[in-house]
Amino acid sequence: MTRGHSVIACAPDINSEIKASLATLGAKVEPLDLQRTGQSISSDLAYLKGLKALIRRTGPDLVLTYTIKPNIWGSFAAKAEGVRSAAMLTGLGFAFYEDQAGLNTQLMRRMARALYRRATSASWRVIFQNPDDRDDFISAGCLKDPGKVRMVNGSGVDLAQFSPAPLPDKPVFLMISRLLKSKGIAEYAEAARLLKETHPNAECRLVGPEDPGVDGISPENLAIWQAQGLVYLGPKDDVRPEITAASVYVLPSYREGTPRSNLEAMAMGRPVVTTDAPGCRTTVNDGMNGFLVPVGKSTPLAARMAELAEDAALRERMGAKSLELAQQKFDVHKVNAALLAHLEL
Secondary structure, three states: OOOOOOOEEEOOOOOOOHHHHHHHOOOEEOOOOOOOOOHHHHHHHHHHHHHHHHHHHHHOOOOEEOHHHHHHHHHHHHHHHHHOOEEOOOOHHHHHOOOOOHHHHHHHHHHHHHHHHHHHHHOOOOEEOOOOHHHHHHHHHOOOOOOHEEOOOOOOOOOOOOOOOOOOOOEEEEEOOOOHHOHHHHHHHHHHHHHHOOOOOOOOEEOOOOOOOEEEOOOOHHHHHHHOOOOOOOOOOOOOOHHOOOOOEOOOOOOOOHHHHHHHHHHHHOEEEEEOOOHHHOOOOOOOOEEEEEEOHHHHHHHHHHHOOOOOOHHHHHHHHHHHHHHHHHHHHHHHHHHHHHOOO
C-alpha cells in the first residue's frame, strides 16, 4: 500500500485469523474454492470460471500466482480477461518427479506439463526460486520463451519474526512438513530409528498436517514410525516454539523450490541437514551450516544426524553459519525487493 498499489489476496479456505492478518497488511481478501490435491477436471474448470469472474469484477492490472493449479488456471483466466499475469514456481513438485510411478500418475504428470506449456505461453513473467527448477522446467518443454524467466532467492524469511534462539543442550532433531512421501518422511523416520539404536538420548520430532493427496503418508505407516520412536506433534500454527526446542533441523525432501522451513530454522540459528536436491541444496553449504545427503537414502542421513548428535560445538558453529547465510541471502526484504523489480512495481 505504501507504494500506491492495492492488493487482493485470493485463496481457498482462508480462516478468520489469516483474513485479519492480511487485512492488517492492507490486502483485500477474496476466498475462492480450489481442490488443491483433487483430480476433478470439473472442479478445476469451476475454479477457472471463478477466477475469470473475480478478475472481471475487481479489474486488476497484474495477476501473480503461486503453485501449480493457480499458475495454470490463473494464467488462462488472466489472458481471457486481457490482464497481464506472472507465475511464481515455488517448486516443480510431484508432476516433475522421475520415480517409477503407475500409469495414472504418469498420465497426470504428462497432462500437468502440457497444461504448464500452454499456461506459460500466456504468462508475462515466469519466476523461479532455484536454477535447477528453471533448467528442468525448460528441458521438459514447459516454457517456450526462456526470456520470460526471472529468479528470486525463495520466498525469503522474516528475520524479525524468526530470530535466533539458544540451542538446547540435548540433541533434538526436527522436521516440519506436510505428510508426503516426496518430502522424505519415510527416510527421516528410518533415520530416526537408526539413530535411536546408537544414540538413545537423541529425540526426533515431526510437525505437520496429514495430506489426503496421492502422495500422502498413510496413518498406518505413521503409527508404525511412532511406535519405533518418532515423535509426531501434529500440525502447528506457529512453528517457532518447535524450532526453539530443536537443536538440528532436517528436511530430506526429494525436491523443493526453496524450502521455507529450512530458511526459518536457519534464521533461528539451527544447523540444517537436507538433501542434495533442487531447491534444498541452495540453503546449505555442505559442511558449513549443515550437511547435504543423497535423496531417498536413510543410512547417510542417520550418519550425519549422529555426527551432529555427538558434537554440541559443531551444532553451535553450524547454527551460527545458518543465521549468517539467512541474513545475507534470504532476508525477505531483499527477496521482495527483487520480486517487485521483476514485476516492474
